[in-house]
Amino acid sequence: MSLKNIRKERVFMSLLIDMRNPEWMTDISLKTFISASLPNVNIVCGPPKFTMPEIIMATFTNTFDISILQYLPNLRLVQKVGAGVDSILADPNFPTSIRIARMSSSTQSLEMAEYCLAEVLSYQRNIRFYQKNQIRKDWKQHSPLCINNTHIGVLGLGQIGRKVAQLFLKYGFKVSGWSKSSKSIKGIKSYTGHNGLETMLSHSDYVIGILPSTRETDNLIDSKMLRNFKSGAIFINIGRGNLVVDNDLVDALDDGILKAATLDVFRQEPLPLDHPFWGHSKIAITPHVSGWNVDDTILDIAQNYLRLLNNKLLLHEVDRDLGY
Numbered sequence: 001m002s003l004k005n006i007r008k009e010r011v012f013m014s015l016l017i018d019m020r021n022p023e024w025m026t027d028i029s030l031k032t033f034i035s036a037s038l039p040n041v042n043i044v045c046g047p048p049k050f051t052m053p054e055i056i057m058a059t060f061t062n063t064f065d066i067s068i069l070q071y072l073p074n075l076r077l078v079q080k081v082g083a084g085v086d087s088i089l090a091d092p093n094f095p096t097s098i099r100i101a102r103m104s105s106s107t108q109s110l111e112m113a114e115y116c117l118a119e120v121l122s123y124q125r126n127i128r129f130y131q132k133n134q135i136r137k138d139w140k141q142h143s144p145l146c147i148n149n150t151h152i153g154v155l156g157l158g159q160i161g162r163k164v165a166q167l168f169l170k171y172g173f174k175v176s177g178w179s180k181s182s183k184s185i186k187g188i189k190s191y192t193g194h195n196g197l198e199t200m201l202s203h204s205d206y207v208i209g210i211l212p213s214t215r216e217t218d219n220l221i222d223s224k225m226l227r228n229f230k231s232g233a234i235f236i237n238i239g240r241g242n243l244v245v246d247n248d249l250v251d252a253l254d255d256g257i258l259k260a261a262t263l264d265v266f267r268q269e270p271l272p273l274d275h276p277f278w279g280h281s282k283i284a285i286t287p288h289v290s291g292w293n294v295d296d297t298i299l300d301i302a303q304n305y306l307r308l309l310n311n312k313l314l315l316h317e318v319d320r321d322l323g324y
Contacts, residue, residue: 013041013054013056013309014041014042014043014044014052014054014055014056015038015041015042015043015044015055015056015057015058015059015301015305016043016044016045016048016052016055016057016058016059016072017030017031017043017044017045017046017058017059018045018046018047018048018058018059018060018065018068019059019060019061019081020047020060020061020062020063020065021061021062024061024292025061025081027045027046028045030059030081030298030301031043031045033298033299034298034299034301034302037299037302037303038302038305038306041305042054047065047068048068048071048072049071050071051070051071051073052071052072053073053074054074055072055074055075056074056075056076056077056308056309057075057076057077057078057079057304057305057308058072058075058077058078058079059078059079059080059081059301060078060079060080060081060088061080061081061082062082062087062269063087063088064078064080064087064088064091064094066091066093066094069095075098076098076099076308077098077099077100077101077304077308077314078098078099078100078101079100079101079102079300079301079304080100080101080102080103081103081294081298081301082102082103082108082294084102084212084213084240085100085102085318085324086212086213086214086240086242086323088100089318089320089323090213096320099314099317099318100317100318100320101300101304101314101315101316101317101318102316102318102324103294103297103298103300103316104159104297104316105291105293105294105295105296105297106159106163106296106297107293107294107295107296107297108160108291108292108293108294108297109159109160109163109291110163110167111290111291111292111293112160112163112164112210112238112290112291113160113163113164113166113167114167115238115264115286115289115290115291116164116167116168116208116236116238116290117167117168117171119236119262119284120150120152120168120173120206120234120236123145123206123234123260124144124145124147124150125144125145126142126144128260128284129142130142147171147172147173148172148173148174149174150173150174150205150206151173151174151175151176151203151204151205151206152165152168152173152174152175152176152204152205152206152208153175153176153177153178153200153201153203153204153206153207153208154168154175154176154177154178154208154210155177155178155197155207155208155209155210155211155239155243156177156178156179156209156210156211156212156239157177157178157179157183157185157188157190158179158210158212158324160210160291161177161179161210162177162183162185164208164210165177165185165188166185166188169187169188175187175188175189176188176189176190176191176200176203176204177189177190177191177200178190178191178192178196178197178200179191179192180192180216197225197228198225198228201225201228201229201230201233202228202229202230203230204229204230204233205230205232205233205234206233206234206235206236207229207233207234207235207236208236208237208238209221209235209236209237209238209239209240209243209244210238210239211239211240211243212239212240212323212324213239213240213242213243213323214322214323214324215323217240217242217243218242218243219242219243219244219245220243220244221235221243221244221245221248221249222244222245222248223245223248223251223252226248226249226252226257226258227257229252229257229258231256231257232256232258232259233258233259234258234259234260234261234262235249235258235260235261235262236261236262236263237261237262237263237264237265238264238265238290238291239265240265241263241265241266241267241268241269242267246267246275246276246277247276249261250276250277250280253280253282253283258282259282260282260283260284261282261283261284262283262284262285262286263277263283263284263285263286264285264286264287264288264289264290265288266288269287269288270287271285271287300315300316303315
């Protein structure tokens with residue numbers, strides 16, 4: 001769309017930024033970032049307080065506040081600044097007439113792969129044992145585990161899962177992956193289906209969850225599935241919190257089925273103060289920070305605004321039936 005046409009549309013069509021996550025990104029900083037790509041487009045920051053018929057597109061981060069729809073009668077697109085859209089898809093009151101788009105960031109994917117590698121290496125080299133020993137002033141050595149004898153199982157081989165699997169392969173780990181459909185990734189064994197999942201779990205020293213939240217993945221890792229894990233395996237979850245049944249995970253750790261777990265995502269965020277994960281000696285918690293930066297894809301917001309005006313194919317539009 002030309003700048004001349006954008007100026008004509010300005011009075012009637014605007015973009016709303018309502019992030020509500022200032023620790024990660026403020027409304028103003030996002031507006032500053034995309035304004036250069038949308039000259040003369042009216043960009044409104046913050047939740048609407050009155051009816052705004054000119055708004056056709058809105059952004060959000062963690063949870064979209066459906067109550068603002070009463071002020072946005074002509075909203076046509078909701079853009080997630082990030083990847084996961086499970087919360088908005090799960091809301092039965094969200095209108096099906098409003099389209100949803102997400103982001104797909106190579107930078108964030110690499111960060112998440114690095115997070116997983118850092119966690120695995122901390123277990124391989126007994127870093128957490130040494131941290132606890134330091135508190136006790138206990139000088140005790142532990143032999144490290146060998147990488148070439150360690151098997152990584154990746155649940156989900158989309159953009160992020162593929163990046164994770166390839167990074168571990170680069171460092172000399174044995175790597176396999178499980179996904180809804182078979183994937184062809186050099187050096188990585190691909191599994192599908194229920195039997196394939198059980199097979200991969202049975203020989204994986206580390207199982208890394210990077211699956212989207214869908215009907216099929218909700219509570220996928222329950223007490224029955226946990227019994228298929230290799231004895232002493234370590235579970236790392238950076239995908240969605242509802243992949244695993246919380247109490248079943250705690251039981252698996254207490255019973256020695258699993259050696260440890262690192263969790264970056266949870267069913268409820270922030271994690272409630274009385275949740276048993278907090279005080280469990282075998283669980284490491286991080287506050288949903290495995291992937292942080294999306295600078296390489298932030299301009300997709302501007303692109304999708306222009307594509308919406310021109311009735312063109314949106315970038316990373318969500319398929320409601322698939323859930324991603």
